[in-house]
Amino acid sequence: MKLSKNFTNPLAANNPVIVQILGICSALAVTVKLEPACVMGLSVIFVTAFSNLVMSLLRNGVPSRIRIIVQLVVIATLVIVVDQFLRAYMYDVSKQLSVYVGLIITNCIVMGRVEAFALGNKPWDAFVDGVANGIGYALILIIVAFFRELFGSGTLFGFDVLARFGYVNNSLMLFPPMALIIVGVIIWIHRSINKDLQEK
Amino acid sequence: MGLRQFVDKIKPTFSEGGKLSFLHSTFEGFETFLYVPNTTTQRGAHVRDCNDIKRVMIMVVLALVPAMLVGMYNVGYQAGIEGILPAFWFGFLKALPTIIVSYVTGLAIEFAFAQKRKHEINEGFLVTGLLIPLVMPVTVPLWIVALSTAFAVIIGKEVFGGTGMNVFNPALLARAFAFFAYTPQMSGEAVWYADGKTGATALEQLATTGDMQWSVMDAFLGLIPGSLGETSTAAILLGAALLLFTGVASWRIMLSVFVGGLAFGYLFDAVGVTDYPAYYHLLVGGFAFGAVFMATDPVTSAQTNCGKWIYGFMVGALAVLIRVVNPAYPEGMMLSILFMNALAPLIDYFVVERNIARRKKLIKNVK
Numbered sequence: 001m002k003l004s005k006n007f008t009n010p011l012a013a014n015n016p017v018i019v020q021i022l023g024i025c026s027a028l029a030v031t032v033k034l035e036p037a038c039v040m041g042l043s044v045i046f047v048t049a050f051s052n053l054v055m056s057l058l059r060n061g062v063p064s065r066i067r068i069i070v071q072l073v074v075i076a077t078l079v080i081v082v083d084q085f086l087r088a089y090m091y092d093v094s095k096q097l098s099v100y101v102g103l104i105i106t107n108c109i110v111m112g113r114v115e116a117f118a119l120g121n122k123p124w125d126a127f128v129d130g131v132a133n134g135i136g137y138a139l140i141l142i143i144v145a146f147f148r149e150l151f152g153s154g155t156l157f158g159f160d161v162l163a164r165f166g167y168v169n170n171s172l173m174l175f176p177p178m179a180l181i182i183v184g185v186i187i188w189i190h191r192s193i194n195k196d197l198q199e200k
Numbered sequence: 201m202g203l204r205q206f207v208d209k210i211k212p213t214f215s216e217g218g219k220l221s222f223l224h225s226t227f228e229g230f231e232t233f234l235y236v237p238n239t240t241t242q243r244g245a246h247v248r249d250c251n252d253i254k255r256v257m258i259m260v261v262l263a264l265v266p267a268m269l270v271g272m273y274n275v276g277y278q279a280g281i282e283g284i285l286p287a288f289w290f291g292f293l294k295a296l297p298t299i300i301v302s303y304v305t306g307l308a309i310e311f312a313f314a315q316k317r318k319h320e321i322n323e324g325f326l327v328t329g330l331l332i333p334l335v336m337p338v339t340v341p342l343w344i345v346a347l348s349t350a351f352a353v354i355i356g357k358e359v360f361g362g363t364g365m366n367v368f369n370p371a372l373l374a375r376a377f378a379f380f381a382y383t384p385q386m387s388g389e390a391v392w393y394a395d396g397k398t399g400a401t402a403l404e405q406l407a408t409t410g411d412m413q414w415s416v417m418d419a420f421l422g423l424i425p426g427s428l429g430e431t432s433t434a435a436i437l438l439g440a441a442l443l444l445f446t447g448v449a450s451w452r453i454m455l456s457v458f459v460g461g462l463a464f465g466y467l468f469d470a471v472g473v474t475d476y477p478a479y480y481h482l483l484v485g486g487f488a489f490g491a492v493f494m495a496t497d498p499v500t501s502a503q504t505n506c507g508k509w510i511y512g513f514m515v516g517a518l519a520v521l522i523r524v525v526n527p528a529y530p531e532g533m534m535l536s537i538l539f540m541n542a543l544a545p546l547i548d549y550f551v552v553e554r555n556i557a558r559r560k561k562l563i564k565n566v567k
Contacts, residue, residue, distance in 0.1 A: 172381035181355060188359065 041138025052130030334429025460516025
């Protein structure tokens with residue numbers, strides 16, 4: 001597969017969240033505000049990129065029977081690195097994200113890309129694929145968080161945007177069901193544009 | 201020129217190839233609104249009941265009228281206006297904008313979707329558009345009505361494929377949206393009075409003090425504060441009689457909702473959680489309104505007869521359970537109906553499965 005295609009595919013046509021419906025749980029949990037959503041997105045980009053890279057480098061040395069354990073060790077290590085980094089340098093955000101950084105380990109996108117792509121491809125391709133899938137995830141997170149923060153609190157990144165116009169906050173936006181509905185609407189729009197994705 | 205000739209004259213403009221053919225379903229909607237369509241199927245045998253969706257929907261709207269009229273009078277009565285007509289007129293003027301906004305928003309979205317998807321306009325919104333204002337406090341800001349109507353029609357109905365395909369009752373979804381999104385405008389002490397007075401509703405009084413300041417007769421006739429259409433149990437029963445007489449609503453559901461509510465009301469009264477009689481639950485708040493007009497929605501309720509009993513009983517029981525046990529929600533009817541809407545297909549599934557299993561066993565025994 002060509003490298004550019006390899007990079008653009010997970011952003012829209014094969015987006016991990018809205019096409020493969022992976023990683024939904026964290027998309028619901030961390031999208032109340034934009035800031036934690038951005039940090040979460042960056043963390044996932046880092047983890048998918050480097051777990052893909054490492055597993056691709058190891059792919060010829062790991063027996064297939066124990067590959068899941070090796071993958072878990074690699075992913076867990078990376079997640080702990082991210083978690084410790086956030087605690088050291090962005091303590092407030094890390095408190096907001098609470099367990100969800102640690103739960104990146106169980107994010108299906110990470111494991112899915114390692115299994116489906118990194119184990120069969122060269123390191124550089126695998127790295128690009130990891131970055132692209134991370135970005136595809138982060139993109140959806142940021143879109144959802146944008147609408148939830150804008151309409152739920154009237155702010156963006158904590159700056160007052162709508163309240164000065166007399167906007168009344170919609171508190172339903174702060175509840176997790178609304179994140180699910182927004183993801184659903186994104187899927188709806190996405191599939192209306194890409195007709196080949198519609199199920200018969 | 202008669203209306204019929206006029207409609208026939210402009211028909212080609214909206215038909216295939218005409219100038220305004222993209223407005224075909226809008227034209228079709230108005231034409232069938234004015235006249236019974238005289239087109240017949242060309243092939244195959246069709247046996248049809250004369251009771252089409254339009255007639256069913258109009259029946260429900262008619263059944264809602266008594267509750268609406270008494271609700272309007274009650275708005276004026278609660279505001280302290282003397283005399284029946286002045287009080288009614290006051291309430292009518294307060295309620296009319298809400299009804300107009302609900303219809304205009306909802307129908308605009310319905311028409312747009314029908315146009316886009318090239319199918320006929322469904323009559324389902326005729327009822328929903330009247331139900332929404334009836335389950336809102338009369339002081340609700342109009343933009344909240346518009347927003348929640350839009351939410352209910354788009355997210356509650358159109359994403360599932362339009363009228364007849366929805367999982368949740370659209371009118372209740374509109375109320376749930378407004379309730380959770382704009383809690384201060386939808387609950388509390390001030391929203392139930394049109395003239396700035398404040399005071400707890402009967403439900404809130406029952407939940408906090410265990411008694412209410414109104415007599416049982418007032419609650420039955422609907423002279424207590426509350427949402428526009430929900431207060432008068434008497435008027436709602438009048439509507440219920442019409443629905444049952446015409447066979448539009450299921451008597452099984454209606455009856456079992458009341459039975460479920462009474463059963464749990466008695467249970468809580470007997471074990472001492474509440475100290476007011478069980479039938480209070482049926483008179484105050486939206487219980488009767490929900491039981492008659494919301495729970496019986498043929499689209500979102502259970503379809504099998506046995507399923508209807510279970511569904512209805514659970515609606516009533518859960519409503520009372522939420523009212524009594526959860527202090528955050530003095531009114532449980534909305535949540536219990538929405539919850540059972542979600543479970544209705546599951547109930548049907550198990551009823552059907554059990555029936556299949558029973559008949560399989562029958563065959564085995566015969567062999």
